[in-house]
Amino acid sequence: MGASVPEMPKPVDDAGRRRGADVHRLGFAGDDAALVAALRRGDPGAPASLYDRHAPYLRRVIARVLGVDDEIPEVLQETFAQALASLDGLDDPRRLRAWLVRVAVFTARGVIRKRRRQRWLRFRAPEQVPEAPQAARDPEARLMLRRVYEVVERMPEKERVPFALRYFEGMELVDVADACAVSLATIKRRLKKARHRFAALAERDPLLRERVRASPHFGVDDG
Amino acid sequence: MDERALLELGREVAAEQDAALEERDDLRAVRARLLRRRARRWHVGRWVAAATLAAAAAGALISWGTRPAPPIGFEVAGEPGREGAWMAADETPRELRFSDGSRVELAPGAGLRVSALGPEGARLDLQRGSARVEVRHRSEDTRWAVHAGPFEVRVVGTAFDVSWDGERFALALEEGRVRISGPTLNERVVDAGETVRVALSERRVEIVQAEPAPAEPRTANARGAEPEPAPRVEERTDAERAEAPRPTPRRRARIDWRRLAREGRHADALEVADWDRVLATGGPEDLVLLGNAARLGGAPARARAALTALRMRHPGTPQAAEAAFLLGRLALGAGRAADAAAWFERAVAESPDGPQRMVAAGRRIEAYERAGNEIAARRAARSYLARHPEGPHAAEARRLVAETTPLAAPTRPARSAGRQGPERLAPAPLAPPSLPE
Known part of the structure; x- marks a missing residue:
């Protein structure tokens, strides 16, 4: 089957580097700029290609912000729906991915706000409460993941989102700033607050406290 | 909280999330829904009426939250x-x-x-x-x-x-x-x-x-002449x-978790151990035993918790040094080689002369090598050879030293007053590595 699919040019990231690991065999050939052009001229295969190319990464970004959550599929779908509907707002087609991340973050942020507004309705029926992923590798890690998100959910959304992007997704500061549509200075300030808040909240959770202290970097001046 | 500690925690979070996402099969379903919806929209011409990103997203989210039904009274x-x-x-x-x-x-x-x-x-x-x-x-x-x-x-x-x-x-x-x-x-x-x-x-x-x-459960149990089961x-x-x-x-009867742990039944030991009590009141022997049981029983987070508790509550004991060594092994097993090297440094610094110290010094070389810190790896190798020329890591240490110093190595006095003892090597200084005498 693979032999019948023509080799597609590898997509490039924002810095122009090839991203071999993320390459999918797509029905649409070309880099992101070409993909945007195809979308704008109404190429019927282009929306599917947009999705195939970027959905796995965006789903990951959404999961970082919200946690592994039952609403991820809806948020992902909404992200693409919004992106496709507002493609004219994309100034630089080569920065498609960064722009999509911004849309995803914006959409996920809306979910956080919605949940805050409807806080009392956040509970779900027992059978609807998403269990931690059953087959995930390590029950301890699952528990840790849940505890981390219990802490993160108590942070203000303006701190929580950059915190998740920076520390869970490992984004560079400039990319976090871009995703949150604020300046680099603002993001640094928010991250600093977020770090302090997370540390204070984690300190109240016995498991997280042990985990954080188990890091050789905890309270150690490596210099 | 240190940036590196957060990034380290974040990597674990991300790895666990990715494993969880792998198990979900929602990408295909979303794709189908999206393209179906889009096809419908295309036909009614809504594509042309696209709003700005912010307004559209906000509007959509608000519309998600609408709830027309009245509340109950x-x-x-x-x-x-x-x-x-x-x-x-x-x-x-x-x-x-x-x-x-x-x-x-x-x-x-x-x-x-x-x-x-x-x-x-x-x-x-x-x-x-x-x-x-x-x-x-x-x-x-x-x-x-x-x-x-x-x-x-x-x-x-x-x-x-x-x-x-x-x-x-x-x-x-x-x-x-x-x-x-x-x-x-x-x-x-x-x-x-x-x-x-x-x-x-x-x-x-x-x-x-x-x-x-079988019958009348509440009254029979409460008032019956027979003792309540x-x-x-x-x-x-x-x-x-x-x-x-x-x-x-x-299974939770009075079984001694220590016996189970010593018999190698690690999961059983973890199951019956009174975790909180051991962490709060256990002596160094118990904590290292429990930490090891957790490590070998596939519960690394618990192992870290027990070993960290041991180091906090019983600093300066031989078991605290052993805990540093085990924490290093855990970090190495989790792919955090730089952390592992830091723990092995502590284990070497805190351990008395003996087999444990020798093994920690050997694993330190390995950790630095895996972390890509060649300078520190070579320094660790030289230090190892000086103390344990016949040790199990000697061959590996010689290979490392030989790779860079085929001729005479510059002779410098050994660093004698590291912050955590004479053997502390990290972070590697910019000066050429030296061979302790």
Whole structure:
């Protein structure tokens, strides 16, 4: 089957580097700029290609912000729906991915706000409460993941989102700033607050406290 | 909190999330929905009417939250009840009847309020005392919650008794199924017939599973001449265990976890050990035994917790040095080579001369190499050869040293006063590596 699919040019990231690991065999050939052009001229295969190319990464970004959550599929779908509907707002087609991340973050942020507004309705029926992923590798890690998100959910959304992007997704500061549509200075300030808040909240959770202290970097001046 | 510690934690979070996402098959479903929806939209020409990104996203999110159905209502003793108002039952029980058929009965002395009403349920805050709650399950969307201090009970359709006195929480579930969350418990599902009691000050959780009674279970047990059969009781003082599959009560009899750990039955040892108590009061021997059992039993987070507790509570002991070594092994096993090197540094610095120190010094070389810190790896190799020329890592150390110093190595005095002892090598200085004499 693979032999019948023509080799597609590898997509490039924002810095122009090839991203071999993320390459999918797509029905649409070309880099992101070409993909945007195809979308704008109404190429019927282009929306599917947009999705195939970027959905796995965006789903990951959404999961970082919200946690592994039952609403991820809806948020992902909404992200693409919004992106496709507002493609004219994309100034630089080569920065498609960064722009999509911004849309995803914006959409996920809306979910956080919605949940805050409807806080009392956040509970779900027992059978609807998403269990931690059953087959995930390590029950301890699952528990840790849940505890981390219990802490993160108590942070203000303006701190929580950059915190998740920076520390869970490992984004560079400039990319976090871009995703949150604020300046680099603002993001640094928010991250600093977020770090302090997370540390204070984690300190109240016995498991997280042990985990954080188990890091050789905890309270150690490596210099 | 240190940036590196957060990034390290974040990597673990991301790895676990990615594993969880791998198991989900929602990408294809979203793709199908999206393209279907898009095809419909295309035909009605909505593509042309695309709004700006911010306005559209915000609008969509607001529209998600709309909820047209009116909230349910309730009455107290025939009078309309007021959302948010506290009410108390003095000497007689007090009943709240809800328009969806649900009812709440406050026991004498109890205080409660209905803090929120929604179309599919209500939220109750139990201030003190006991209440009986009977939730009528009307649809899959039924949503009820009872808050009692820091505990939350999420309900669909069920009947239960709940009480809270500011320190102790109890819930007896008669029918249905609920999910409770709160301190010490973390979060757990309670099934019909189970009673959960939590004593916060003792961090004690008791889960009683009622024995099935053939007839008249309540009165027969309470008043019968025969001694009441002892309920099956599980005691769980560790929140994590709330998530674990329930062991049969017999398994939690007085089994010595130390014996199990020494026999190599690590998972069993973890199951029966009173985790919190060992962490809080265990001696260095117990903590290192428990940490090792957790490590070998595939519970690295618990292992780290036990070993870290050991290092905090018993610094300066030989077991603390051993804990540093084991923490290094855990870090190396998790692919965090730089952390592992830091732990091995500590183990070397803290261990007395002996086999453990030699092994730690050898693993230190490996960790630095894996972390890509060649300078530190070479320094560690030289140090190792100086002390353990015949040690198990000697060949590897010679290879490393030979790669860079085929001729005479510059001779410099050994660093003698590192912050954590004479053997501390990290971070590697920019100066050429030296061979300790």
